[in-house]
Amino acid sequence: MEAVESLAELLDEREHLLEIARWRFGSPATADRAVQETYRRWYALDPLERAQIAEPRAWLAQVAGTISLDGLEPDEVDPLVHRFALACTTGDVRALRATLAEDATVITDAGGNLRTSPHPLRGADQVAAYVSTLLTRRPGANLTTEPVNGHPGLVLRNRTQAIAVITLTTTPTHIATVYIVLNPKKLTPWHVS
Template sequence: MEVTASLAELLEEREHLLEIAQWRFGSRATAEQVVQETYRRWYALAPAERDVVEPRSWLTHLASTINPDGFEPVDPLVHRFALACTTGDVPGVRATLASDATLVTDTGGHLRTTPHPVRGADEVASYAARLLTRHPGCHLTTEPVNGHPGLILRQTTQAIAVISLTTTPTEIETVYIVLNPSKLTPWHRT
């Protein structure tokens, strides 16, 4: 029950930050970028720094003052990765990855997965493109996932995959894909 409450609070907080950013910039895409950058800066703080502030106030203040012109060039990378995945463009996916990239999935979802990590850019590109290629009635969106760059694959309003990426400014190092339906509920849209 406590975990459910925490997830609900996290989603409410994220929606609050999106509303602030969308009001400022008039664009949902820019709002998503601002919230992603807000969480990125939060997780970049040392634990001691986070302990002395009230999280919601700190995040709200930052989301209301952040300038999207100063973002690190991660979002274009994530968008290129998403586009290449949805079109099944294996060389395009490969171009976004570090040579030693790793892909990790859980099990129990609607999509076929491997129980072991996939290693190396060629193998990760092939696997990710095959797994995330456009499915009938599905759409892939770029969204922050727990403060990291990410993607959500949805069929209408139901999330069927949540993808979190660890990145450098120029490449994707790790792709984490959550497919277990019991873990996807917070990502459904109503």
């Protein structure tokens, strides 16, 4: 019975931390990453340090609420995603193209609210030019790398409002598909407070 109570407490604690991180980051996938990092920091403490923490739940909640995801260990595709994001931010079409597979595809979902290509565009040159035009040099906008529905991705925000959410599918060496959501109705969950 005691083990079951401990497991229930552990699951309750994790859900509590996820709620804090979701509130902070606005993205379930990013929240999960923040909670993983919170637990990593807890277990990195030596037993004496942990024993001196009077309220472990409060300590974990504080870490989850103040954690910065900058500088965390990237997964295998993060360097490619970061190169893509940097090329978008700087408007470097050549560098953007270098991240793309030759047969790369871009698909845009604007929900009929913006003029975008009605059909997927194919080929690294076309995709690079299109993505560069759509995402680069937006005054006041900030492009961040974030997991999107379990895939590598980016979120373009103007302060707290999401402007675009980009999902990337990758091969071991290149980006194969760029899926850009511009539909305001689908962007609401990506706004941050």
